[in-house]
Amino acid sequence: MDSGLVPVSLHKDFESIKKVDEFGYEYWEARELMPLFDYIEWRKFNLAIDRARITCVSTNQAVNDHFVGADKMVDIGSKTKRTLRDYHLSRFACYLIAQNCDSRKPAIAFAQTYFAVQTRKQELFENMDDDTKRLYTRQQVTNYNKQLFDTARKAGVEDFGKFNNAGYLGLYGLTADEIKTKKGLGRDDILDRAGSTELAANLFRITQADAKLKLDNTKGEKAASTTHFTVARKVRKTIEEIKNNSRRAGAPPGDVFVR
Numbered sequence: 001m002d003s004g005l006v007p008v009s010l011h012k013d014f015e016s017i018k019k020v021d022e023f024g025y026e027y028w029e030a031r032e033l034m035p036l037f038d039y040i041e042w043r044k045f046n047l048a049i050d051r052a053r054i055t056c057v058s059t060n061q062a063v064n065d066h067f068v069g070a071d072k073m074v075d076i077g078s079k080t081k082r083t084l085r086d087y088h089l090s091r092f093a094c095y096l097i098a099q100n101c102d103s104r105k106p107a108i109a110f111a112q113t114y115f116a117v118q119t120r121k122q123e124l125f126e127n128m129d130d131d132t133k134r135l136y137t138r139q140q141v142t143n144y145n146k147q148l149f150d151t152a153r154k155a156g157v158e159d160f161g162k163f164n165n166a167g168y169l170g171l172y173g174l175t176a177d178e179i180k181t182k183k184g185l186g187r188d189d190i191l192d193r194a195g196s197t198e199l200a201a202n203l204f205r206i207t208q209a210d211a212k213l214k215l216d217n218t219k220g221e222k223a224a225s226t227t228h229f230t231v232a233r234k235v236r237k238t239i240e241e242i243k244n245n246s247r248r249a250g251a252p253p254g255d256v257f258v259r
Contacts, residue, residue, distance in 0.1 A: 014114055020144075020207040021088075022238045024137065024200030028094055029070065030087040037098070038107040042085070049087065052096035066093035091118040130196065137199040141191055144203060148210040155213055155224040166225040170232025171205050201239055205232045 017032045030049060031042070039045040049067070056063045068088040073081045089097070095115035101108045149160060157163045165175045168190075172179055179190050191202060209231040218224050 014111075016147075019088075019211060020203050022201070022204050022235060024203055025090075027068070027088040027090060030089055031084075033089065033094065033097075036107065037101055037111060038105050039101075046085065048097050048100045051100040052093060055096050055100065056093070061092070066090040066096075091115055095119050134196045134199065137196060137203060138191060138194075141199055141203050141206065144206045144210065148206050148213075151210050151213050152224050152228075155218045155220070157221045157224050159221065163221070163225050163228060166229040167205055167209060167232045170229040170234075171201065171236050173236075201235060205235045208235065 013036050014028075017036075018026050018028055020026050030045070034042065034045045037045065037048075039048075053063050053067055056066055066089065070086045070088045072084045072086055074084045075081055087093075092115075095112070095118070098108055098111040098115055101111075103109050103112060149157075149163075152160070152163055161176075168174060168176050168179060174182065176190060180186070180188075183190075183193065185193055191199060194202065209228045212218075212227050212231050213224060216227065218227055
């Protein structure tokens with residue numbers, strides 16, 4: 001690999017495999033991260049993860065907050081399955097793994113810098129006031145929406161208004177025009193007037209739809225819109241389950257933006 005291309009290509013790759021959970025937190029899957037760290041064998045990469053977990057303990061951080069088990073059952077033939085070890089990794093976990101790999105490799109050297117910068121950005125984000133956080137999340141939604149639309153275009157989508165409405169119908173149960181009417185938004189963009197929680201939900205919808213379209217190699221406008229709707233509906237269901245559990249625990253109801 002041309003060392004001059006490493007920073008550009010890896011930065012793009014690290015960004016493309018980053019995911020966002022239903023709470024708006026970003027994470028990386030260890031199995032997807034492994035080849036970008038220039039590892040071929042999971043056994044060797046897992047050793048670096050184990051060393052990183054030990055380092056995490058030494059920094060007085062909760063290991064399970066940064067290295068979340070995400071094992072999967074995979075088919076290995078003859079109707080037999082086995083457990084495939086995996087993790088959902090925070091930025092900090094990725095940084096610690098990079099620190100416990102061979103920095104002589106260009107990919108590792110860049111990963112160390114990349115995740116150090118990403119971790120610092122997260123620290124700054126956590127110290128922002130609510131309005132600044134909302135603006136930051138709104139920008140994230142804009143960026144990832146562009147990525148989703150590019151993926152949808154490659155899948156064969158031409159009517160992006162219809163594709164976008166599929167996501168809104170899944171999450172809100174309403175089309176974009178219906179949401180605007182119900183909220184009295186006029187010509188304003190729906191997400192420009194959304195609060196932090198609503199933006200986080202839409203960010204989760206967008207990133208997961210993008211990942212699903214890519215994972216399934218979806219082809220055709222109808223199939224892409226159906227995927228967008230299905231993913232958004234699952235995000236809505238997850239949010240409703242969290243809210244219902246909170247109410248049963250005695251917590252006051254939050255903003256119900258999906259009604």
